[in-house]
Amino acid sequence: MKIGFDNDKYLHMQSSHIRERIDKFGGKLYLEFGGKLFDDYHASRVLPGFQPDSKLRLLKQLADQAEIVIVISAGDIEKNKVRGDLGITYDSDVLRLREEFIHAGLYVGSVVITQYSGQNSADLFKARLERLGIRVYLHYIIPGYPGNVPLIVSDEGYGKNDYIETTRPLVVITAPGPGSGKMATCLSQLYHEHKRGVQAGYAKFETFPIWNIPLKHPVNLAYEAATADLNDVNMIDPFHLEAYGETTVNYNRDIEIFPVLRATFERIYGENPYKSPTDMGVNMAGNCICDDEVCRQASLQEIIRRYYDTMDRFISGSCSEEEVFKIEMLMNQAGITVHDRPVVDAALSRAEQTGAPAAALELPDGKIVTGKTSDLLGASAALLLNALKELAGIDHACHVISPEAIEPIQKLKVNYLGSRNPRLHTDEVLIALSVSAATDKNAQLALEQLPKLNGCQLHTSVMLSSVDINVFKKLFIQATFEPKYEKKTVFQEEKGI
Known part of the structure; x- marks a missing residue:
């Protein structure tokens, strides 16, 4: 930074x-x-x-x-x-x-x-x-x-x-x-x-x-x-x-x-x-x-983040339409759009390619990595692993968590804890990575990269779960997401969400 x-x-x-x-x-x-x-x-x-x-x-x-x-x-x-x-x-x-x-x-x-x-x-x-x-x-x-x-x-x-x-x-x-x-x-x-x-x-x-x-x-x-x-x-x-x-x-x-x-x-x-x-x-x-241009650019990114936060609260019914208009007016005054946040287009493009929720993160050197939804991992969890591999210099084809280690966690979630979603959240992936680190050097190396995510920019093509939001906050990742649910429930459809 x-x-x-x-x-x-x-x-x-x-x-x-x-x-x-x-x-x-x-x-x-x-x-x-x-x-x-x-x-x-x-x-x-x-x-x-x-x-x-x-x-x-x-x-x-x-x-x-x-x-x-x-x-x-x-x-x-x-x-x-x-x-x-x-x-x-x-x-x-x-x-x-x-x-x-x-x-x-x-x-x-x-x-x-x-x-x-x-x-x-x-x-x-x-x-x-x-x-x-x-x-x-x-x-x-x-x-x-x-x-x-x-x-x-x-x-x-x-x-x-x-x-x-x-x-x-x-x-x-x-x-x-x-x-x-x-x-x-x-x-x-x-x-x-x-x-x-x-x-x-x-x-x-x-x-x-x-x-x-x-x-x-x-x-x-x-x-x-x-x-x-x-x-x-x-x-x-x-x-x-x-x-x-x-x-x-x-x-x-x-x-x-x-x-x-x-x-x-x-x-x-x-x-x-x-x-x-x-x-x-x-x-x-x-x-x-001491560097006006650095502060200007950081503030423009903050305005975009505030826009996404406001849209999330508007969708959930916790803020007024006037507040949305206020943020949009400020973006116009600043001469910016959401596309001035590089991770936005990267996440949306990846979602369009895969036909499923996706996520993108900008690393400290400016490189953008993405994550897609799979049978084992949600987009945010996949992105987190991909980012840690990239920072550690680990080949992306290498498994730092074996599928055999993920399956028992999925079984626990679905069969015993009543979850409808078998895919791992970010917190579950980090726990699995920590367990693997005890016997796998690559997993240990990936885990050691976590502090480097401090201040990184992230965007997802759908609304994040509260679990993923909390994990990203604890890692000091500055996350935004589209004001769109991954799947509509009957309640959401009745409300026109």
Whole structure:
């Protein structure tokens, strides 16, 4: 994988910039931390060289100054809202995040339940946290939020919220996902600190959109594609342009809320410390792109991947047609089609040749290998073996798993486990390969190639099974697939799928 982002430079610049912002506000800063803290795979895909745990490593550099507060909306607890990437509820993720931070040597001070209005599920979650010895605070729904500034910035607004006891100069406010109330928590604390004579500050750390690259740069378009479900739109920051004569990029929600924030700051401080939404940010990622063309190409591929992901969710009924239109519009803006992803045409061509599902994978050197459906293996499993053979320099006619070893697995699946599909999935092939590696040098050599698949591009001519999706994720293969079922069931035909 070509590198387009200098991660070491980023960690140094970012930590220095956050320290400067702490000093600007006299030694107390509430930092709204957006995005994923230790598994930011989107950033690593569009900025090749960015490490998925960069934000966590950044915080570890500031560990002696930083305190983490995790916020969760009472409404999300009530709705059992689920993180799509992990498949766990937001309340469960609060506990997961806390454990991950503590394991990394970071101090987690407390949990805040926001938008609270007496929800029973929130009360139960609060009691559960307190039994674990975790401090919990409640922040309430404020009528007219965010427009009614006089009420919000008063004892009947922010004043009704619990004051969060903190001990460190940098208070990082994070959450399981968007809409949890991070910004409101920060501003509520500013109000309470001001009443106590402490002039604390606020800043926002959000990697995307990157403020100091062009509005329609593929990296920023890829962010819009990633947040199509939120209907975020990148925009030129008009407040920054007016104040400084400089063109910078922000997104619609921050720009729309800025007049309210400005009024809020003025009521708390007597003056507004920021002239624009861009001023509030501390992100240095744009300064650390070392190869713009590499990042452009990586981002264009990400937009195509997002298109396929959206089409999959549309077929399954979990996203709207408007979201599909949004992705298609972004592809038009970027001047790309699905055919700009080389593995797409390779997989479709192989499927047409064989008359059955097929798959294609691009190796690190750019060579594309394919896999077809057979009596023994599904297309994805066959592709995986073919790719490992190619990387190991093993003749493709050589069996690294003997048919005699596969047949007992098929018998187990069909005769004893009730599966209708006798062909092996990717996980079953890897287990069979591991068993063969104990006695076969070629199988061992093929198995040793697995780390080289990290970052490879893959496409299949039909929708992948959940098993294959999970295996490819664990191998860090960036997979897409056609929004088409391998076989139609009666249910699918009735639904017109």
